[in-house]
Amino acid sequence: MFRFAVTACLLAACSSQPAARSASAGCRERVVSLHDVTTEAVLRYDAQPCLVGVAEPTDLATELSAQLTGIPRVESTESILATRPTQVLALATVAEHLPELFRELDRRGIGWTAPRLERLSDVTSLAADLGKRVDREAASRVFTEKLTSARSQASGGKRPRVFVFDCCAPPFTAGRRAVITDLLAHAGADNVFADVDDDWFHASWEAAIQRRPDLVLIDDYGNSSALAKKRQALAQIAPLAKLPVIVLPLRDALGTIRSAEVILKLTSAIAGSSG
Numbered sequence: 001m002f003r004f005a006v007t008a009c010l011l012a013a014c015s016s017q018p019a020a021r022s023a024s025a026g027c028r029e030r031v032v033s034l035h036d037v038t039t040e041a042v043l044r045y046d047a048q049p050c051l052v053g054v055a056e057p058t059d060l061a062t063e064l065s066a067q068l069t070g071i072p073r074v075e076s077t078e079s080i081l082a083t084r085p086t087q088v089l090a091l092a093t094v095a096e097h098l099p100e101l102f103r104e105l106d107r108r109g110i111g112w113t114a115p116r117l118e119r120l121s122d123v124t125s126l127a128a129d130l131g132k133r134v135d136r137e138a139a140s141r142v143f144t145e146k147l148t149s150a151r152s153q154a155s156g157g158k159r160p161r162v163f164v165f166d167c168c169a170p171p172f173t174a175g176r177r178a179v180i181t182d183l184l185a186h187a188g189a190d191n192v193f194a195d196v197d198d199d200w201f202h203a204s205w206e207a208a209i210q211r212r213p214d215l216v217l218i219d220d221y222g223n224s225s226a227l228a229k230k231r232q233a234l235a236q237i238a239p240l241a242k243l244p245v246i247v248l249p250l251r252d253a254l255g256t257i258r259s260a261e262v263i264l265k266l267t268s269a270i271a272g273s274s275g
Contacts, residue, residue, distance in 0.1 A: 117255035187266035244273035
């Protein structure tokens with residue numbers, strides 16, 4: 001199944017020209033979405049009738065997952081092509097896992113997009129592009145305008161230093177090219193590994209401690225037992241165990257079209273952790 005979380009490396013941004021339109025019920029496109037980020041956008045744009053296939057969700061909001069009832073799940077190149085799509089929507093991590101799919105899409109002249117998301121501006125561009133590809137430009141503008149107007153929360157005082165803890169031991173964390181780093185910057189904080197020229201990578205507990213974080217941000221995959229284990233892991237690392245912890249759903253860390261709201265959420269959570 002497609003469980004394209006932050007544990008996969010991302011490829012360079014890439015896309016093709018939109019393919020010729022083909023009618024499906026309630027939509028002029030036949031759309032396959034292969035990542036939660038793109039699936040969320042399609043659903044929030046009220047373009048569910050466009051979907052003819054979707055990767056099994058990893059961490060969608062409950063109300064969005066309910067809208068996927070009856071839509072075929074796809075995971076292989078063959079199952080995706082069998083839906084006869086006119087547009088395939090994904091992020092670069094999907095292209096890394098299925099390069100043969102995107103070569104075949106190009107060969108058949110099928111439209112696709114699979115960008116790398118590193119900054120808020122990348123999310124804004126994706127939100128606008130998806131609106132065009134699913135014929136919901138008016139709906140997408142509601143989100144792109146918020147994303148464009150999102151302002152960095154400049155701080156005249158000390159900016160909190162944040163250690164992002166995604167999972168695992170040694171810890172999996174975010175570098176400069178992960179969009180969460182830019183979201184934190186907009187929220188008035190700094191990722192302690194923002195100088196590392198990578199997106200997501202394994203660090204060591206020692207390296208995290210040496211960077212002197214003020215708080216820890218845990219990515220929540222929507223599994224309560226997994227979240228408890230992450231808290232337990234932190235509790236065993238004495239210098240980190242004493243730090244405030246904020247929890248962010250994985251779906252908010254990957255570059256959602258709701259990122260303007262995520263920045264406000266982070267700003268509030270960071271302020272609360274220092275109070």
